Amino acid sequence: MKKELVIIGGGPAGLAAAIAAKExxxxxxxxLERDHELGGILNQCIHNGFGLHTFQEELTGxxxxxxxxxxxxxxxxxxxxxxxxxxxxxxxxxTAVSAKEGMFEIEADALILSMGCRERPxxxxxxxxxRPAGIYSAGxxxxxxxxxxxxxxxxxxxxxxxxxxxxxxxxxxxxxxxxKVVAELMPYSGGLKRNIVxxxxxxxxxxxxxxxxxxIAGKERVEGVTLASVDEKGRPIAGTEEYIPxxxxxxxVGLIPExxxxxxxxxxxxxxxxxxxxxxxxxxxxxxVYACGNVLHVHDLVDFVSExxxxxxxxxxxxxxxxxxxxxxxxxxxxxxxxxxGVRYTxxxxxxxxRMEELLTVRFRVKDVRRNCFISVYADNKRLVHxxxxxxxxxxxxxxxxKKKELQAYKTADSVTxxxxxxxx
Amino acid sequence: MERKxxxxxxxxxxxxxxxxxxxxxxxxxxxNTCPRGDAYGRKEVTNPTRIVxxxxxxxxxxxxxxxxxxxxxIPKGKIMECMNALRGxxxxxxxRIGDMIAENIADTGVDVIATKNVDVLQRRCGG
Numbered sequence: 009m010k011k012e013l014v015i016i017g018g019g020p021a022g023l024a025a026a027i028a029a030k031e032x033x034x035x036x037x038x039x040l041e042r043d044h045e046l047g048g049i050l051n052q053c054i055h056n057g058f059g060l061h062t063f064q065e066e067l068t069g070x071x072x073x074x075x076x077x078x079x080x081x082x083x084x085x086x087x088x089x090x091x092x093x094x095x096x097x098x099x100x101x102x103t104a105v106s107a108k109e110g111m112f113e114i115e116a117d118a119l120i121l122s123m124g125c126r127e128r129p130x131x132x133x134x135x136x137x138x139r140p141a142g143i144y145s146a147g148x149x150x151x152x153x154x155x156x157x158x159x160x161x162x163x164x165x166x167x168x169x170x171x172x173x174x175x176x177x178x179x180x181x182x183x184x185x186x187x188k189v190v191a192e193l194m195p196y197s198g199g200l201k202r203n204i205v206x207x208x209x210x211x212x213x214x215x216x217x218x219x220x221x222x223x224i225a226g227k228e229r230v231e232g233v234t235l236a237s238v239d240e241k242g243r244p245i246a247g248t249e250e251y252i253p254x255x256x257x258x259x260x261v262g263l264i265p266e267x268x269x270x271x272x273x274x275x276x277x278x279x280x281x282x283x284x285x286x287x288x289x290x291x292x293x294x295x296x297v298y299a300c301g302n303v304l305h306v307h308d309l310v311d312f313v314s315e316x317x318x319x320x321x322x323x324x325x326x327x328x329x330x331x332x333x334x335x336x337x338x339x340x341x342x343x344x345x346x347x348x349x350g351v352r353y354t355x356x357x358x359x360x361x362x363r364m365e366e367l368l369t370v371r372f373r374v375k376d377v378r379r380n381c382f383i384s385v386y387a388d389n390k391r392l393v394h395x396x397x398x399x400x401x402x403x404x405x406x407x408x409x410x411k412k413k414e415l416q417a418y419k420t421a422d423s424v425t426x427x428x429x430x431x432x433x
Numbered sequence: 434m435e436r437k438x439x440x441x442x443x444x445x446x447x448x449x450x451x452x453x454x455x456x457x458x459x460x461x462x463x464x465n466t467c468p469r470g471d472a473y474g475r476k477e478v479t480n481p482t483r484i485v486x487x488x489x490x491x492x493x494x495x496x497x498x499x500x501x502x503x504x505x506x507i508p509k510g511k512i513m514e515c516m517n518a519l520r521g522x523x524x525x526x527x528x529r530i531g532d533m534i535a536e537n538i539a540d541t542g543v544d545v546i547a548t549k550n551v552d553v554l555q556r557r558c559g560g
Contacts (some may be wrong), residue, residue, distance in 0.1 A: 044495075045495075045496075051549070054486050054487070054488060054500035054502075054548065055486050056484050056486055056502060066484070067548075068486055068500060068502055068548040069500075070500050070530075070548050070549035071530055071548045071549075074530055074549070074550060153488075154488050154498065154500065155496070155497075155498060156497065156498070157488060157490060157497055157498045182485070182487060182512070182513075182516050183487075183516070184516075200447060201440050201447030202440065202441070202442035202443075202447050204440070205439075205440045205442050205447075206442050206483065210483065210509065210512075
């Protein structure tokens with residue numbers, strides 16, 4: 009089978025990428041989706057708050073997904089459900105398998121990676137104790153409650169205050185569970201502020217910062233957990249232990265982009281995001297292979313996933329058009345985009361001044377909570393951008409725009425650096 | 434004059450609001466960066482409301498559960514009553530987004546509607 013563009017993963021990123029590629033002239037598109045329906049994780053995110061940026065209204069996850077699924081259907085974009093991509097090669101051959109078609113191979117002129125991310129499991133956490141039933145990642149619990157209709161427990165402790173942990177605290181409380189506490193290792197919550205209000209405060213669920221689980225009691229089933237305060241290095245402080253009886257422990261302790269397929273073809277990965285290194289065209293280090301959404305870096309808001317994925321789809325379409333008209337990959341010089349002081353990472357990691365559009369969105373996260381600081385962008389030593397922000401937190405992705413006309417003069421710069429600067433008194 | 438500190442939940446900005454209350458009425462909201470924050474601040478003090486989302490079982494569908502929401506926001510104090518009223522309610526496939534699942538939930542005057550399309554499960558006959 010031959011296709012112009014194969015998209016791996018039919019979640020929000022894959023759908024938006026497919027739609028943009030189709031609208032930009034790619035005819036033969038195939039989305040591979042391993043679940044029995046399109047929409048990805050949005051299907052289990054039944055809460056509202058999606059789409060404020062994209063549709064200027066507040067939708068639930070399934071409604072947001074449906075808008076994109078309906079559009080993809082209308083555009084006649086082909087997809088295969090219950091189909092798992094097993095491997096890809098550098099020359100863009102995809103091996104996939106499904107119960108219906110068995111194992112098969114697709115040759116693609118371009119590939120978009122949109123496989124999303126996975127939850128960090130208990131095994132990554134070094135919590136001592138037995139392996140009793142009743143310990144779930146928050147997303148697994150979300151699937152049980154919202155898709156399967158099962159309650160995983162009645163008395164719940166949640167470790168980790170990322171958005172999924174907060175959303176599940178409320179969800180379990182709504183279904184009649186007693187959510188005793190949400191414990192967070194860091195001195196701040198990893199979730200959106202509004203989720204702290206409407207998921208915890210609304211239901212009188214306490215949030216304990218600088219706190220972790222140091223022991224899990226119970227052999228067959230969780231009987232309780234021991235919490236302890238931690239010092240500034242995250243180490244438990246002796247004497248602060250508190251035992252909390254519960255039958256369920258939910259873990260919301262981070263998401264990791266799922267890049268097994270990308271690694272197979274040697275796509276360069278960023279050690280901070282654990283996602284591919286991409287240039288301003290969302291292209292990875294392997295020609296014709298693009299990445300977007302949570303496989304690239306973990307997002308907080310699906311609206312920005314859709315926006316980023318549409319760019320990837322558009323650039324993949326441009327690449328295919330150039331290829332069709334016989335334009336071979338030009339030698340393009342790129343300036344590295346560097347995460348400077350206070351910034352954990354940037355996406356993209358490089359920019360070509362010649363090939364960029366008038367405006368380029370650079371997304372990044374700060375390292376810690378910052379108040380009244382500036383986001384600054386330097387080309388070598390020249391400051392191009394200086395924007396004041398009242399508050400920034402690692403839990404909320406930031407962005408800064410680079411203007412082509414400003415960068416024109418710095419085509420030969422060694423680097424473009426995004427950094428945080430303190431306000432000058 | 435009484436002051437109440439709030440965090441706006443209208444969007445991910447999460448603005449820190451201060452509502453100034455006089456004689457049980459909000460006379461001023463500060464800290465907001467858009468008009469929605471002003472409206473939220475006034476409402477949150479006098480009559481806080483939320484949209485409630487949940488799932489109900491669906492018969493004969495490609496999924497066992499269908500997600501639902503209140504068609505508009507309901508008083509915060511009615512949330513658990515709404516959840517209790519939803520227990521025992523079932524939908525039947527096919528369900529389309531926007532279909533009414535429960536009328537006037539918990540006497541709020543608000544309907545509960547489906548937020549997901551669930552098609553009829555086509556059973557294959559043997560032979």
